[in-house]
């Protein structure tokens with residue numbers, strides 16, 4: 001896949017760069033942004049000319065629908081730099097496709113490919129010094145769209161703003177993650193917006209996650225809203241379970257986000273001759289496996305952390321600690337996947353795209 005550079009764009013460069021003020025060794029995730037951002041407005045049915053301009057706050061009308069009805073979607077992707085200083089994206093076509101699926105579900109306009117992909121390429125060409133080599137370094141890419149149309153009438157807006165902002169990131173380490181299996185709260189429901197990367201899915205998680213934090217758990221494993229018997233996602237990540245030497249993960253559905261890390265891990269595991277079973281995984285099965293010693297690993301999968309091992313989980317009144325194991329699938333698959341992303345290992349899948 002080749003990304004075409006967008007020619008029809010206005011570019012106003014910042015007069016000075018902030019890059020020398022940034023301590024790249026001590027970044028907290030998602031707090032530092034590069035010098036420029038991309039903006040493209042949608043007005044009365046037409047996408048306007050995109051512009052790249054200095055990163056800065058902007059004004060919107062207080063009645064804009066994003067504030068009142070939460071019409072907001074986003075994506076999360078990363079740019080990596082290899083040893084030859086080339087910058088690479090990982091399966092960006094998948095983010096683009098998913099973004100427009102989210103847009104459709106939220107009654108927002110689809111963003112044209114030349115704006116999303118071509119605009120991102122232009123932006124990354126300008127900000128390439130912000131992509132650092134090695135050591136889990138990357139540039140986190142946050143494309144998003146908000147409804148900017150005025151008026152508190154509860155109807156979709158006719159004015160939208162698509163933007164891309166960029167944030168340098170270190171490898172993501174969240175400490176030991178213990179999770180609580182949800183018995184009451186839900187992240188998503190059938191017929192809802194769980195399969196869209198919609199802002200509202202995240203705000204809905206904050207309160208139950210806060211309660212879990214107070215009990216000493218970092219994340220929640222979400223279960224299906226109807227019966228709370230099926231294991232679905234871990235926090236804002238897809239989730240895998242290793243029972244004996246088989247990896248299990250739920251099929252994507254209206255309630256489960258179609259994660260790019262998830263599907264890449266499935267393909268990678270199959271290539272490594274690891275048995276992968278994509279089917280609903282029951283809470284009862286997990287408890288049984290934990291009790292009889294066949295549960296070896298649980299891990300979350302998503303762009304920010306790639307793979308995040310979980311050390312224990314709680315269900316009702318019981319806490320189950322996972323065993324320390326010699327050959328972890330999580331660590332092995334993480335290394336193999338990041339080696340592809342950083343161009344250290346050959347990309348036999350054709351997942352990496354050069355900027």
Ligand SMILES: *Cc1c(COP(=O)(O)O)cnc(C)c1O
Nearest residue numbers: 236237238257259260261302303
């Ligand atoms: C973004 C996201 C993921 C992970 O998707 P990736 O494409 O792997 O980054 C998983 N679950 C939810 C709810 C998400 O929002």
